[in-house]
Amino acid sequence: MLRAAFEPDGKDFRAAIRFSILGSSGAAHLRITPGVLTRRGGRGGDAGPHVLVLVLRGNGLLTAGGARRPLSPNSVAVLSGDLEFSLALSAGEAGSCELDLLQVAGAEPPALAKASGVRVTKSASLADYIVGLAELVQPEGGDIGPCQRDIPIFDYIGVAIRDYLAQEEREEGPRRDHGLYHRIRAFIDRNVKNQALGADLLAREFAISKRKLYSIFYDSRASLHETIMTARLEAARREIEAGGQKVASVILDHGFSNPSTFYRNYKRHFGRVPRA
Template identity: 65%
Template sequence: MRQPASPIVTKQDSSISGSIFYADAGAFAQQVCEPVLGAGFQPDGRGFHAAARFSLIDCSGAVHLRISPGVLTRPGGLSASMGGHFLVIVLHGPAILATGEEKRLLPPKSVVVIDGDLAFSLALSQEDAGGCVVDWLQLGKTKPPALAKAPGYAVMTSLPLAEYIVGQARLVEPAGGDIGPCQRDIPIFDYIAAAIRDYMAQIETEGPAGDRGLYRSIRAFIVQTVKNPSLGADMLAREFGISKRKLYSIFYDNAASLHETIMTARLEAARRELETGRQKVASVIVDYGFSNSSTFYRNYKRRFGTVPRSR
């Protein structure tokens, strides 16, 4: 497949499509990530490869990526340079979405809808020997979904929606490997935008609103009782009068992990306590429900990038 010597560019009322393979992370970032995705990419250091099939039509585009594990980072405020748009990302494997101070573990087949002006990073985990697979779509010139009640993004775990989006995106992908004009006249991006708006409207009016409220209540309870060493699925199921299966389902439907939510709440509380200087690390480990010091140190460093220290 041909590798371009310069960034892929597309102008208003123009189109381009093709397939590319890269073995150099710098060239991939300069020629594809920055001009097409509006993002940077940092591989995890274990080697690099990337294959991309893309179709860019005016302000919209579809990119199918198979890439080494790493982190895609996109700055905010890109509407000024890329036009008004929102992103639709279909994850074929697990990933971690970070926006500001918030991090969310996303299961495979998640559909993430993101305001085009929101800054975020997406950490991609290894799926198989072939790398991480992502469908990344930018939808412009169309009314975005209502993200006002969300923090600039929404996560949906509907497998039919994911399959519909991927199936539609395939219709505008290039048949061969050469880079050239995109000949597709079907308004695929409009279809995808309509499907997302309809799905979001459906879950807002007909979806498990009580479950979303229950999810928020459970998270608040976790924060309040973070010091309780018995905090876990059994305790939460009893407290809220639901089965453990229902409890796990609520977290799954909100693209979250119960274990990670509890662990994160404990780590955040422990960090705040250590920053006050009132307790030593050893006593914080006991007070905040960690089973042993190695678990605490390992997860603390993974979360904050540094080892815990008393002031």
């Protein structure tokens, strides 16, 4: 199930493991001395589509999906089943590291596909839920009884992970969009003299659809058209009041092809006509 290699930090290597495999799913609990756990990418055997879940009781550094993510106690890392990763484990209070690794068969959560195949969350309740269920199929010794085999434990774990990631994505979405809104605003302020500044340019620049672009401004209680207009008017006002350039030149430089449109909007915005 693991298809993994472990390289201990020192010569004093100790490890204890208990595991179970039920169909295409499985769970393993490791208590191991510090070192680096490395898992090759690709699906093996008849595992089919699955996700890997790491629940850490200690500290570690996860390298996966082209990024490095520090893991603290109760961290839950969810990875695409074919993703290669390495996990550097450091000793906890007992001098060893504890790790639950689960292979859960089934389709990947949509949120996982949007995050380069790996998501890391810190939720003590989710970690306790996953570990608690996994313990039901990890006896200290002997075979797994038929009653325990009949419990769809990995289905419960899979649903819990999907629901948690979906909720987390809904909560983070508005914050991500709010940050994107401010980045777009900054881009507009820097490019007020660009005649092509508008929805098409912004959508290309930030790799989003125009519908998404407009919704970001709507959610921020702003108008894209008014935002661009105001940024151009503000920049034009500063140049006009600084002097040294004719008003007609400033108007053209700031994206206004029609002087009457500029004067009308300038007076509406500032309450007076432009003057040097």
